[in-house]
Amino acid sequence: EVQLVESGGGLVQPGGSLRLSCTVSGFPFSTYWMSWFRQAPGKGLEWVANIKQDGSEKYYLDSVKGRFTISRDNAENSLYLQMNSLRAEDAAVYYCATNSIGFFDSWGQGTLVTVSS
Amino acid sequence: QSVLTQPPSVSAAPGQKVTISCSGSSSNIGNNYVSWYQQLPGTAPKLLIHENNKRPSGIPDRFSGSKSGTSATLGITGLQTGDEADYYCGTWDTSLSAGVFGGGTKLTVL
Numbered sequence A: 001e002v003q004l005v006e007s008g009g010g011l012v013q014p015g016g017s018l019r020l021s022c023t024v025s026g027f028p029f030s031t032y033w034m035s036w037f038r039q040a041p042g043k044g045l046e047w048v049a050n051i052k053q054d055g056s057e058k059y060y061l062d063s064v065k066g067r068f069t070i071s072r073d074n075a076e077n078s079l080y081l082q083m084n085s086l087r088a089e090d091a092a093v094y095y096c097a098t099n100s101i102g103f104f105d106s107w108g109q110g111t112l113v114t115v116s117s
Numbered sequence B: 001q002s003v004l005t006q007p008p009s010v011s012a013a014p015g016q017k018v019t020i021s022c023s024g025s026s027s028n029i030g031n032n033y034v035s036w037y038q039q040l041p042g043t044a045p046k047l048l049i050h051e052n053n054k055r056p057s058g059i060p061d062r063f064s065g066s067k068s069g070t071s072a073t074l075g076i077t078g079l080q081t082g083d084e085a086d087y088y089c090g091t092w093d094t095s096l097s098a099g100v101f102g103g104g105t106k107l108t109v110l
Helices: none
Strands: A005-007 A008-012 A018-025 A034-041 A045-051 A058-060 A067-073 A076-082 A092-100 A103-108 A111-115 B011-012 B019-022 B035-039 B044-048 B062-070 B070-074 B085-093 B098-100 B105-109
Touching: A005 A092, A005 B070, A018 A034, A018 A092, A034 A067, A034 A076, A034 A103, A045 A067, A045 A076, A045 A092, A045 B085, A045 B098, A058 A067, A076 A092, A103 B035, A103 B044, B011 B019, B019 B085, B019 B105, B044 B062, B070 B085
Parallel strands: A008 A111, B011 B105
Antiparallel strands: A005 A018, A018 A076, A034 A045, A034 A092, A045 A058, A067 A076, A092 A103, A092 A111, B019 B070, B035 B044, B035 B085, B062 B070, B085 B098, B085 B105
16 A cells, blocks of 8 residues: 655744655655645645655755755655745645656645744 | 636536636646646545546546646536545646646535
């Protein structure tokens, strides 16, 4: 069974940092591109970033470039999102997902990030 | 403001058919595959359609997808109350080098 489990969310002050993790099982993680998404309360889905199988290519949403870093550890079957200089508008549920060619087939249950003083 | 444009809401009676449109441009829908996602209240999104019109295993054939030019459409036939959810279209934008989604369409089965 394919499973993706996000963790690391929580309450952080504006300007602070958080590192999200996504631990996967049930499929060959090292063969998939992976993506992070977010969904602010009551809002739509927003793609945040993705990373190639070997980590050699990464792409980001414009509003997070220079602040967020996506990475992965294929030996640990884990995906990460380092989030720095957090803003109120970054508050959302963050999802990780497998990224096949042009679509996102398996999703985690999400982890909530709250940015507030 | 989302890169892809969807109607905010659609509704229809049980057993009827509904379509949800998704409009983009040549840099996204026009030159890339479109996928569709269903998000039931309080849950993670679920892939419904990929590569414009392909259904993953387990998705009933009541759900269909099509694409023409810079627009795509999700069709749902034989509506059930359990289909009440938010539906999102998504694709890659070659100019932005980013994934892009529509703002979502809330389906109400009256």
